[in-house]
Amino acid sequence: MAIVGAGITAAALAERLSQHGIDVDLYEKARGAGGRLTTRRAGAALFNHGCPTSAIVKAGRTGADGLETPIHSALQGQSSSDTSTSTFLAANSVVKNLVAARRVRYESSVARIEKHGNLWRLLASSGEVLGSAAAVVLTLPVPQALQLVPDTMAEWQQALAPVQYSACWTAMFCTPEPPTPDPAIISRLTRGHIDPDAELAGCSAWVAHATPEFSQAHLEHSADQVLPLLIDACGLQLKQTRLTQTHRWRYAICLEPISVSALWDAKHSIGIAGDAFGTHDNSLERALRSAQACAQRMLNTYSGDCGA
Numbered sequence: 001m002a003i004v005g006a007g008i009t010a011a012a013l014a015e016r017l018s019q020h021g022i023d024v025d026l027y028e029k030a031r032g033a034g035g036r037l038t039t040r041r042a043g044a045a046l047f048n049h050g051c052p053t054s055a056i057v058k059a060g061r062t063g064a065d066g067l068e069t070p071i072h073s074a075l076q077g078q079s080s081s082d083t084s085t086s087t088f089l090a091a092n093s094v095v096k097n098l099v100a101a102r103r104v105r106y107e108s109s110v111a112r113i114e115k116h117g118n119l120w121r122l123l124a125s126s127g128e129v130l131g132s133a134a135a136v137v138l139t140l141p142v143p144q145a146l147q148l149v150p151d152t153m154a155e156w157q158q159a160l161a162p163v164q165y166s167a168c169w170t171a172m173f174c175t176p177e178p179p180t181p182d183p184a185i186i187s188r189l190t191r192g193h194i195d196p197d198a199e200l201a202g203c204s205a206w207v208a209h210a211t212p213e214f215s216q217a218h219l220e221h222s223a224d225q226v227l228p229l230l231i232d233a234c235g236l237q238l239k240q241t242r243l244t245q246t247h248r249w250r251y252a253i254c255l256e257p258i259s260v261s262a263l264w265d266a267k268h269s270i271g272i273a274g275d276a277f278g279t280h281d282n283s284l285e286r287a288l289r290s291a292q293a294c295a296q297r298m299l300n301t302y303s304g305d306c307g308a
């Protein structure tokens with residue numbers, strides 16, 4: 001079984017399938033696992049510049065209330081606050097922990113998938129065959145997943161056409177001054193972490209997420225153009241900031257999910273799962289429920305006897 005992506009959906013799906021003895025390979029284009037649950041190191045600073053810790057902890061807590069989320073155990077004892085200075089949960093550690101026992105092929109960007117007999121082949125843009133499997137599940141943001149779905153599956157292209165995401169420009173910086181965000185441009189300000197470091201003494205680390213409106217309006221602008229605007233919107237000057245970074249999320253949060261919990265085609269052994277599916281209003285929980293629903297439908301299909 002092949003899963004494209006190594007974010008939380010892929011990790012939860014792989015966990016569930018492995019519990020049922022199904023052999024799983026994950027293919028991830030980045031150098032590490034996490035996807036939008038991500039952590040960047042810059043010098044002595046760490047920034048969760050995608051989904052914030054508070055949302056991850058919330059999804060983990062829901063698990064305690066009955067939804068069997070696999071992140072619950074990874075989060076026990078963690079702070080739920082994004083402004084806490086005492087504890088820092090690296091967002092990507094949750095996914096890293098979950099996939100630690102799985103086979104993940106990093107730096108493996110899947111450019112197309114092709115069916116040959118009973119097997120799906122996963123190919124890089126160079127044409128190199130990255131691997132093959134009896135079944136494949138795509139766990140990417142829908143616009144990226146649709147680039148891999150074969151043209152013959154026009155009904156999926158149609159079903160997923162309404163799915164939309166908000167973009168998010170993100171600034172990361174350390175500063176001795178407390179930021180004072182302008183809510184017209186900055187929608188969320190969360191704390192990062194600084195290792196003991198003499199040069200940054202007196203500084204704190206911050207992640208500023210721009211509003212969807214600002215991010216969309218500046219989507220095709222360069223980081224050099226956007227950074228000064230974001231720092232200014234935090235009530236700071238660039239020269240007051242250290243270890244400053246930016247990141248553009250083209251697909252941050254799914255705004256228009258479709259109501260089905262996942263797509264699974266048992267005849268062709270292909271599926272799509274992630275935060276674009278389901279009716280829950282929390283993005284991470286949709287991703288987790290979608291992974292569970294997709295796993296269940298696959299297990300129903302294979303009745304526990306599918307090899308890789």
Ligand SMILES: Cc1cc2nc3c(=O)[nH]c(=O)nc-3n(C[C@H](O)[C@H](O)[C@H](O)COP(=O)(O)OP(=O)(O)OC[C@H]3O[C@@H](n4cnc5c(N)ncnc54)[C@H](O)[C@@H]3O)c2cc1C
Pocket residue numbers: 004005006007008009010027028029030033034035036037049050051052055108109110111139140141144168170209249251252253273274275282283284285287
């Ligand atoms: C800035 C920001 C703020 C957020 N805030 C919240 C919040 O407050 N609450 C909430 O619930 N959710 C929030 N989210 C959304 C949440 O992070 C996502 O819903 C969740 O992480 C989706 O996980 P996923 O595994 O489905 O997708 P992803 O995490 O996107 O994983 C997909 C993976 O596929 C990989 N990939 C892509 N293309 C290929 C390819 N061709 N080949 C191989 N690999 C590929 C990517 O590198 C990535 O690792 C936020 C996200 C962002 C970015």
